[in-house]
Amino acid sequence: MGQTAASIDANVFQFFTRNPRGGAAKPIDKADVAAFLGYAAENGIGPILAHAPYTLNAASSDPRIRDFAQGVFIDDLTRLELTPGAMYNFHPGSHVGQGVEKGIELISELLLHVFDAVRKVAKGEIATTVLLETMSGKGSEVGRTFEELRAIIDRTALPLGVCLDTCHVWDGGYDIVGDLDGVLAEFDRVVGLGRLKAIHINDSMNVLGAHKDRHEKIGKGKIGIDAFRRIVNHPALRDLPFYLETPCDLQGYKEEIALLKGLTE
């Protein structure tokens, strides 16, 4: 992964810890981990961002699905102890009709169990920063509003960060095109910019507030290139790691990285 990232002039990357639809992760290859750590240090790659599987739903009404979520979460964070300083992004969950309040309660409980378990393995503080992803509000997703993320942070009192997905916040109704300053001021007021650790940089196929979550290539969607110029240069964002999740192949990502670097002032 480190070599692939370097081959397209990336200095960060996001990866799935296992099949995004669920299932077991590959066994750890300690020699490969050591090779990666050396390569990443030499080539200035990082921080790396692991993405939890999409099937991880901490807010499910089904205890078996929550057990699966907890097991995967613990396994992923335990594995990530081998690459200290990484980040782990997850979708807070879908409350499937139980209501946002109940969803927040279930997510918070699960996070507390996970941190307890992994702190024992890590014999202290966890080497990974866990990030709540901002969501578009598709279906019964929790995490569409900054207030919902704040409620999870408050309820757990854990050192959680946030990953802001530009497509998701736009689809969720935050006007990052017309009023980026206003949205970031709102984020700061509700969550605190100190918690903002990563950006998923995606254009959107849909209009503001559509609650759809369909990513588009940078500059080809409803967010548009002028907004991305403001995003990559904004003083509150410019020093954060940006991760592309656009519908591209490797060559396409190489071109988008060059495009975004070209926008920076």
Ligand code: FE
């Ligand atoms: Fe995501």
Ligand code: FE
């Ligand atoms: Fe995302």
Ligand code: ZN
């Ligand atoms: Zn998405």
